[in-house]
Amino acid sequence: MQEKNKVWPEQSLLIESLDLDAQGIAHREDGKVVFVDGALPFERVSVNINRKKNNWEKGSLTQIHLASSQRVTPKCKHAGYHAGACGGCKMQHLNSPSQIAVKQRVLEDNLWHLGKIKPDLILRPIHGPSWGYRYRARLSVRFVIKKQKVLVGFHERKSGYVADMESCAVLPGHVSAMLIPLREMIGKLDTRDACPQIELACGDDVTALVLRNLEPLTERDQNTLQEFAHQYPVQWWLQPGGLDSIHLMDSSQSLSLSYSLPEFDIQMPFMPTDFTQVNPWINRVLVAQALQLLAVQKQDRVIDWFCGLGNFTLPLATQAKSVVGVEGSAQLIQRSKENFIFNQTKRQTLGSNALCDVQFKSKNLFEINSSELQELGFAHKWLIDPPREGAFELIKALVELIQNNDLSSDWKPPSRMVYVSCNPATLARDAELLVNQGGYVCSQAGIVNMFPHTAHVESIAVFEKGD
Numbered sequence: 001m002q003e004k005n006k007v008w009p010e011q012s013l014l015i016e017s018l019d020l021d022a023q024g025i026a027h028r029e030d031g032k033v034v035f036v037d038g039a040l041p042f043e044r045v046s047v048n049i050n051r052k053k054n055n056w057e058k059g060s061l062t063q064i065h066l067a068s069s070q071r072v073t074p075k076c077k078h079a080g081y082h083a084g085a086c087g088g089c090k091m092q093h094l095n096s097p098s099q100i101a102v103k104q105r106v107l108e109d110n111l112w113h114l115g116k117i118k119p120d121l122i123l124r125p126i127h128g129p130s131w132g133y134r135y136r137a138r139l140s141v142r143f144v145i146k147k148q149k150v151l152v153g154f155h156e157r158k159s160g161y162v163a164d165m166e167s168c169a170v171l172p173g174h175v176s177a178m179l180i181p182l183r184e185m186i187g188k189l190d191t192r193d194a195c196p197q198i199e200l201a202c203g204d205d206v207t208a209l210v211l212r213n214l215e216p217l218t219e220r221d222q223n224t225l226q227e228f229a230h231q232y233p234v235q236w237w238l239q240p241g242g243l244d245s246i247h248l249m250d251s252s253q254s255l256s257l258s259y260s261l262p263e264f265d266i267q268m269p270f271m272p273t274d275f276t277q278v279n280p281w282i283n284r285v286l287v288a289q290a291l292q293l294l295a296v297q298k299q300d301r302v303i304d305w306f307c308g309l310g311n312f313t314l315p316l317a318t319q320a321k322s323v324v325g326v327e328g329s330a331q332l333i334q335r336s337k338e339n340f341i342f343n344q345t346k347r348q349t350l351g352s353n354a355l356c357d358v359q360f361k362s363k364n365l366f367e368i369n370s371s372e373l374q375e376l377g378f379a380h381k382w383l384i385d386p387p388r389e390g391a392f393e394l395i396k397a398l399v400e401l402i403q404n405n406d407l408s409s410d411w412k413p414p415s416r417m418v419y420v421s422c423n424p425a426t427l428a429r430d431a432e433l434l435v436n437q438g439g440y441v442c443s444q445a446g447i448v449n450m451f452p453h454t455a456h457v458e459s460i461a462v463f464e465k466g467d
């Protein structure tokens with residue numbers, strides 16, 4: 001038998017803590033760390049060890065002798081740690097307040113262990129609806145010969161296979177309800193085996209499904225998709241090649257995906273594959289809170305780094321004197337310019353307050369240096385919302401300018417910045433540089449529960465600089 005598939009005798013363990021993959025962590029008497037999928041802190045459990053390394057072992061839960069008071073029954077029948085369980089949610093067996101507490105601890109631990117930083121104030125967590133929040137998703141599609149059916153869904157937790165999902169509690173209700181009809185419909189396509197993926201993007205009023213079609217659809221297939229769209233409220237998009245090949249299947253339709261930020265009276269049209277925040281409820285609160293924490297004044301010039309399609313830029317333009325949005329994707333820069341014009345025109349027509357002067361610049365921020373940063377000019381405040389990799393080069397360029405700053409220069413570092421992060425490790429790394437070398441103080445930080453039941457930790461942090 002190969003070592004990989006070997007199972008060792010069952011052990012009884014006391015779980016001490018939880019990691020972000022929702023694995024319970026126990027320490028055996030011999031000092032070895034054991035990770036137990038599905039076990040919660042303070043539970044006494046029996047475990048079958050199925051993986052051994054020098055310093056740690058991994059096991060699966062066989063019995064819970066003493067259950068945690070934080071344990072709940074998952075709402076979704078596909079969630080869990082059994083064979084075939086969906087890998088979309090890892091924490092449905094833990095109650096919501098405890099999920100938030102775990103994420104909060106991850107943020108504080110990262111800031112401390114990687115950045116040696118303790119924020120002056122921990123912000124109250126931002127949280128919203130726990131179910132039906134996931135407005136964007138990538139669903140895999142496979143015809144499984146053994147089951148003689150098409151599966152549409154996320155991948156299984158313990159394998160690369162597509163989970164046999166009949167419903168999903170974190171997708172919007174109307175999308176969950178169409179999972180079975182969707183797989184039945186795809187099963188009828190002539191090009192069934194050349195359609196490996198469907199990307200979901202929901203706007204406030206429209207649900208777009210982008211079908212990745214590796215072969216041209218037959219006329220019969222197009223009719224089948226049209227019939228589906230008559231029965232279920234979806235707009236079909238096709239993606240025969242790269243991202244730039246995406247187009248509406250019915251070219252007589254128009255782009256009608258959009259979301260609103262009512263507090264700022266902003267409407268954001270978008271394409272289904274544009275980056276948009278996954279959870280529209282949390283996004284509204286996040287944008288409002290980020291702007292409040294930034295404390296924008298009427299005379300401020302603000303830079304919105306990694307601005308995407310203008311999610312923070314346009315709300316900022318309702319408060320500041322001028323805003324610059326900087327982003328690496330030329331397509332998103334184009335979209336943000338269009339969205340600015342769309343909103344400005346709408347405001348003029350309605351006679352409401354105009355947006356301030358806004359400029360958008362396309363730039364690879366993983367390669368920015370201090371002179372390029374200086375060329376972008378002085379801004380009183382910065383908003384930073386990078387991808388998982390963080391904003392290291394940008395922060396490094398800032399710190400270099402601060403350390404070499406010629407006092408007669410017009411350029412000054414921002415007095416305040418709000419950093420929205422989707423990866424606490426890179427936030428901590430960047431924060432370390434800002435605080436320990438840039439002279440900033442991390443005055444506030446907190447978590448944003450953008451993805452309930454998953455291990456994903458979104459957070460927000462405020463950095464301030466004295467004069």
Ligand SMILES: C[S@@+](CC[C@H](N)C(=O)[O-])C[C@H]1O[C@@H](n2cnc3c(N)ncnc32)[C@H](O)[C@@H]1O
Pocket residue numbers: 275276277306307308309310311312326327328329332363364365366367385386387422
């Ligand atoms: C987390 S998203 C934030 C987008 C926007 N702030 C929002 O709220 O919708 C990160 C953004 O960084 C952009 N990005 C990724 N890599 C980049 C790079 N190297 N330089 C500049 N922008 C980049 C992505 O295109 C994406 O729009």
